Amino acid sequence: MARSVPDAQIALGYYWQWRIESYFKLLKQAGQQLENWEQESGRAILKHLLIASQVCALVWCLKRTKG
Numbered sequence: 831m832a833r834s835v836p837d838a839q840i841a842l843g844y845y846w847q848w849r850i851e852s853y854f855k856l857l858k859q860a861g862q863q864l865e866n867w868e869q870e871s872g873r874a875i876l877k878h879l880l881i882a883s884q885v886c887a888l889v890w891c892l893k894r895t896k897g
Contacts, residue, residue, distance in 0.1 A: 860886045 857864060862882045869875045 856886060857882055860889065862886075
């Protein structure tokens, strides 16, 4: 028997998928070469993502600064 999934739940899933893909695209465009990361634990990946995100945010702020 097939289960029915509400349309709103499907749309929310696509929304989050888009947000995650956009985030990784940003990191890739910032030169973060995600494919070459060789972390072996979830904690190590999280730390690397946090540092990369901070770098991206800092560069974005600097680019928007006048002068």
